Amino acid sequence: MSLFRTADSARPATTPATVGMTTEDIEDAREQAAAVAGLKTPLEAAGLSPRAVSVAASLGASTVGALLDVPPHTISRARGAGNAIRKELNRRHRQWSHDLRKRPEPREPAAIAMDAPEEALESVETLAARLMPAESQGRRTKPRPDVVRATLQLPGGADLGDWPAQTAIAKALDISQNTVSQHQLAAVERWAGLPWMDRVRDELAAILSEQGRVMTAVELVDELRVRHGAGDGDAADTSARSLAVVRAAVDTEARKRDEDAGSEPPARLAMLRRDGRVLLALEDQPGADEPTPAELADYAAALGVVAADVAVRDPLPGRVTVLRELRAVGAPEGMIPLADTRLVDLAAAMARGVGVSPRLELYPLGLDLFQALRISQAAAEVRPDTGIGTDDLLARVRARFPALAVLADTTYVELEEALDRAGFPFAYDQQRKRFLPRGREAVAWHTEQTVSALASTRTRIEDAQSELALGRDPRRVRAARLQAARRPGGFVALTVKGPELPGAAERLAERFDVTPLALDELLLTTLRELAQEQRAPWQALLKADAAFAASGSIGAGLASYARLALERVVARVAELAAASGPRTVLLAHRAGLVARYWEVGGRELLVALQNAAAVDSMTPDTKRKILSRTESISRSAAGSAMSLRRPCCRKVHCPPRLPRPGTVCLFHIVRKLRGLRFLAPP
Incomplete structure (x- = not known):
């Protein structure tokens, strides 16, 4: 435990x-x-x-x-x-x-009159309606309604995009830019006189301050809509009205720059454009060590570039990699570091077609359905006798990728094809309206049961007791399950008790005709080759690793070597699988060093192997199946007790000196473990 x-x-x-x-x-x-x-x-x-x-x-x-x-x-x-x-x-x-959830019962929405007092103005629809001048006033009266409507992009006018410039408005209305400017100034003067405008401006400044001083206009609009609520109208119209309120507040705030305001504080809100995105940022105040709006906008744009690159990688990087890549972007001087969630949200908002998963992963909104099924493993652990319905299956995918575009209006035919491509042989039962394992696989799964990587100890014991009650040998049942797991392919993890570990990989390889692969040895060999290529002394790497073991903080140089070496290991595993034949089953074991360097490429290596086990993508025309990882131990355990020395024992090649008192070599750690835990697939 x-x-x-x-x-x-x-x-x-x-x-x-x-x-x-x-x-x-x-x-x-x-x-x-x-x-x-x-x-x-x-x-x-x-x-x-x-x-x-x-x-x-x-x-x-x-x-x-x-x-x-x-x-x-x-x-x-x-x-x-x-x-x-x-x-x-x-x-x-x-x-x-x-x-x-202990909140008062929601009240029925009540209609709010146009002349209602300030405290009654809650929804963005009502606020936006107050921004428009009367439609009955003449074209010579300032401000003109058509200019205001086009400026705020309220429903009913020409679609000029978010925050249109004066030139675009002038062209759409067939008037001069000077005329547009005059009527916009008149509108701003009118908005400044609204009793609730100061409150909205303060609210926008507070939101920006809470969210790191910079947001896209879309993000700020969404937050304002959540805070003020919206009516029952169309979602697109509600967003347009929210954006109108935000623009009116920002333009009104900017109005103070041209005035001799005396004691009135300087403007706080600035609008900028970067890479086709409209950004709102807080102005740096006189005497304060704060980044300028331009610096904040440039930083957000740089995050967007990184996010766009990370989102299309295969395998999909996890939270640790995403945060590491985004943190590597230099923040403006004086900027308080953003929270993890805010950093990822801002990066995704600035990138085109990129979404954020609840796990803080970045993924392309155009991700193929079969890829989404493969990565989310939404069809895993489906009971063969009950199957799974279309809505439930899509809900599982949506839980991992909430904004995925392909999930809208997906038919069962498309789902069935995508499931097959993702490595899940399911067929749709028209009568039961459910996906069930197809043909022979369904019989095998029903009689032999699947091996679940997440099955609890209690479940395994109950299974064994049931088999014993039927007079069957549980060891034979387990062997049959392993053989069954080879047919559909995929990724299977085994746990082995510590006393039974020595020789387990060799016996498994001999009995089940698999190719053993000691990841630690492969990684050490790759690290040595890399050190020779770079003409770096091996002892220097050992010293850096010893410092990592003592402090728990990995140096930049060692992290760079480890990351590159782990990337090469993935390629070499692919070469080994290709050379071993088209039905190769790899038995990956001794993965302690992979866990040790978990945050600098270890996770990506295991995810790459896991994904390659489910699809035909590691090498052409060759399906890779990883049978097990018998030695994956936790990041912290590895970080406190392993060095870069080769796995050994006290009798053969034991290191004469260890990095610090109490440390032992990898072989001794594994021997002393009472039980092993595989790292659950991400």
Whole structure:
């Protein structure tokens, strides 16, 4: 159990509400994150352990609000979850239900008159309606309604895009730019006299301050709409009206720049354009060490470039890689570091066609359906006797990729084809309206059961007891399951008890005709070759690794070597699989060093192997199947007790000196482990 707890030592992602909190204790950090979580907070940042987040994802919940929609009794029966995880999820469920769902009953929306007092103006529709002059006034009266409508892009006018320039308005209305300017100035004077305009301007400044001083106009519009509410009108019209309120407030704020305002504070809101995006930023105030709006806009644009590159990588990078790549973009001097969630959201908003998953992954909105099914593993663990419905299957994919465009109006025919391409041999049953395992695979799955990488210990024991009651040898049943797993392919993880580990890989390779692959040895060989290429002393790498073991902080040089070496390992695994034949099954073991360098490429290596096991993409016309990883131990355990020396024992090639007192070589660590835990597929 201590090994499982160590594996759950990852801190929650930061949000704007937790970015300033500092605590060394993981449990304290989770409690603080849970206390300030909202309904829209991703579970990755809400204070749940990684295993609890994984189980919640299997229930279709990726945010706090989605988890609260899952009944507690469903959580208590979640497959693949131990007692501790179920208790954790139900405890947070009760906490957030009490804090976030105990609200007064919503009132029926009431019609608000145009001359209603300021405090009654709540929805963006009402605020936008107050911005328009009377349609009955003449064209010679300032401001002209058609100019105001075109400026604010309210429904009913010409579509000129977000925040149109004066030249575009003049061309659309067939008037001069000077005329447009005069009527816009008159409109701004009128807006400045509205009693609620100051409140909206203060609100926009507060939102920008909370979100790191810079946002896209679309982001700010969405936040304003959430805060003020919207009517029952069309969603596009509501967004247009929200944008109209934002533009009116920003233009009114900018009006003060041309005035001798005396004691009135300087303007706070600035509008900028970058890469076709409209950005709103806070102005740097006199005497304050703050970044300028231009610097903030350039920073946001640079984040967008990185996000666009990361989103199209294969395999899809995880949260650690995404944050590492985005943090590498230099922030303006004087800017407070953004929270993890805000950093990823801003980067995605600036990139074209990029979405953010609840796991803080960046993915292309045009991702193919079969790729989404493969990455999300939405069809995994489907019971062969009950199958899964179209809506439920799409809901699983949507839980991982909420804004994926291909999910709209997807037919069962398209789903069936995509499932087949993703490596899930399912057929659609017209009568039952469900996807079921196809043909022979359905019989095999029903009689032999699938091997679940997330099956709990209790489930495995119950299975064994059932087989014993029927007079069958559980060892033969397990062997049959492994043989069955070879047919559909995919990724299977095995756990092996510590005392039984020595020689396990060799015996598995001999019995099941698989190709063993010791990842640690391959990585060490690659690191040595890389050091020779760069003419770097091997002892220098060992010294850097020893410092990493002592401090827990990896140096930039060692991180660079490890990342490049791990990338080469992926290519060499592909070469090994291709050379071994078209039906190769790889038995990956000794993955301790991969776990050690988890944050600098280890995760990407395992994800690449996992994805390659499910599709025909590693090498042409060759399907790769990874049978197991018998030695994957947690990042923290690896980080505190392993060095870059070759795995050894006390009798042969034991290192004469270890990096620090209490450390032992990899072989001794593995020998002393009472049980092994595979790293769950991302």
